[in-house]
Amino acid sequence: MRRSLDRDTGRHTMTSPVLGALRLIAYVGWTLLLAPVQALVMALKLPMRFVIPHFYHAVCARIVGIDIVVRGEPAEPGPVLVVSNHSSYLDITVLGSLIRGSFVAKSEVAGWPGFGFLAKLQQTVFIERKARSTAARQRDDLKARLEGGDTLILFPEGTSSDGNRTLPFKTALFAVAGTRIDGRPVTVQPVSVTATRLDGLPMGFAFRPFYAWYGDMDLAPHLWQAFCAGWIEVVVDFHEPVTLDAFSSRKALAEHCQRAVAHGVERAVRGRDNPLPPRERVEPKAPGEGPSAEGALILDGTPTLTLPPGSRRISDPPDADSAGSASA
Numbered sequence: 001m002r003r004s005l006d007r008d009t010g011r012h013t014m015t016s017p018v019l020g021a022l023r024l025i026a027y028v029g030w031t032l033l034l035a036p037v038q039a040l041v042m043a044l045k046l047p048m049r050f051v052i053p054h055f056y057h058a059v060c061a062r063i064v065g066i067d068i069v070v071r072g073e074p075a076e077p078g079p080v081l082v083v084s085n086h087s088s089y090l091d092i093t094v095l096g097s098l099i100r101g102s103f104v105a106k107s108e109v110a111g112w113p114g115f116g117f118l119a120k121l122q123q124t125v126f127i128e129r130k131a132r133s134t135a136a137r138q139r140d141d142l143k144a145r146l147e148g149g150d151t152l153i154l155f156p157e158g159t160s161s162d163g164n165r166t167l168p169f170k171t172a173l174f175a176v177a178g179t180r181i182d183g184r185p186v187t188v189q190p191v192s193v194t195a196t197r198l199d200g201l202p203m204g205f206a207f208r209p210f211y212a213w214y215g216d217m218d219l220a221p222h223l224w225q226a227f228c229a230g231w232i233e234v235v236v237d238f239h240e241p242v243t244l245d246a247f248s249s250r251k252a253l254a255e256h257c258q259r260a261v262a263h264g265v266e267r268a269v270r271g272r273d274n275p276l277p278p279r280e281r282v283e284p285k286a287p288g289e290g291p292s293a294e295g296a297l298i299l300d301g302t303p304t305l306t307l308p309p310g311s312r313r314i315s316d317p318p319d320a321d322s323a324g325s326a327s328a
Contacts, residue, residue, distance in 0.1 A: 020228030026063045027227075030056070031118070038121045050100045050150075053122045057096030065231045068094060069196075071264075072238030075189045079146040079181055080241070083174075083257050084191040085265055086155035087163035087212040089115070089219075090226065091193050094234050096122070101151030104142065104173075129158060129170075142176040146186055152176075156254065163195055163212035164205055164269060166262035169254045177244045177253060185243035190257040192237040192264025199230035202271070237264035 034056050041049045061068060074080075082099060084091065092103060102123040110116045110126045119126075125145060127138045145152060156169040179186045195211035197203055203210070210229045213222050226232075239260040247253040 015225070015228040016230075017228055020224060023063055023065065023227040024224075027060065030059055030063060035118075035121060042121065042123070049123065050102075053096060054100045057093045060093045061097045064090070064093065064226065065229065066090065066094060067197075067231050067233045068097065069233060069235045070098065070238070071235065074099060074238050075187050075241040078149045078151040079179075080151045080187045080189055081146070081177055082151060082153045082189050082191055083156050083169070083261070084153065084193055085166045085261050086157055086160045087193070087195070087208075087214060088160060089213055089223075090211060090232075090234075091155075094193055094236060095153055095191070098236060099151060099153060101153050102145065104152055104154045125152065129173075139175050143179045146176065146179050147181055156257070160212070160214040162205075162214050163208045163265075166192075166258060166265050169258040169261075171251045171254045174244075174250045174254045174257075177250065185245045187241045187243060188253065188257065189241040190239040190260040190264075192235075192239070192261045192268065194235045194237075194265045194268035195232055196235050196268050196271075197233035200233075235264075235268040237268065239264060 034052060038049065038052045038056070041052060075082075077100070080101070082095070082101065084095060096103075102125060103119065104125045104127060105119060107126045107128045109119055109124070112119075125142060127142075142152060154173060156173045157167040158170045158173070159167070161167050174188075177186055177188050195203060195208055198207050198210055201207075209217075210225060211232050211234070213219070242253070242256065244250065244253050247256065
């Protein structure tokens, strides 16, 4: 272990280059082992193409040293649009270990060395968020994936944050929520992802950058820092699934999801629960006339989530002493 000083905060952190090297070797070895298998399965279009990435991320979470704590339940398997806050590339590993689905990412990710290749193996949908000329085609691509029964994971903030707060959601990214399959609206589930503890100690604002990657941070140094750090606890909060029919507009749906996600992040950061403000209510209308009450409630028969090895679940709502971290 090496004791180093964070120049920005003046606080000391414990890192281990030896641990970092071992984790890096294990991560690269595990990736090289499964990547050819996933490529072959994708080429043959076998159902296992969604199972292997899920298994891959679950093992990667253990290799990197991420302890996942789950609150709530995921929606029934696809078609589901999962919307989450985003503070790090490690969010991919965390959510990928819990959800069998594909991510929606900006087109630039496809060209990133290593990560772009892995994203393609996960059947990521790449979109150009600033190109209005291709908006219709991209919406059709997302719609086709949902109609095929896929679960899509979207980060509607449009960028990564410092992990202490949730940025506004971009309404345009919710256009695909209007897709109807067999006459039923697509399920939308807000999910909060929050790094809370480092080696059992509250992260606070000072240590959360061990997990969060944002702004002008360089990727390689941050990745090495994450490998060298101790165990990072990440709280994942699955909120009540909803549909567009339960809201007056796409904007209202986006605002509700942002509030739910922000509430989950806040209570994980602060380590205490606050009531979530009631969402907008829409009066039921006759079929074909607009939003209805269908889909407004949590889905019946929600399956029990199978957690990755070493992860655990906490009750909802949590006590003040439950997994979460006090802010610094």
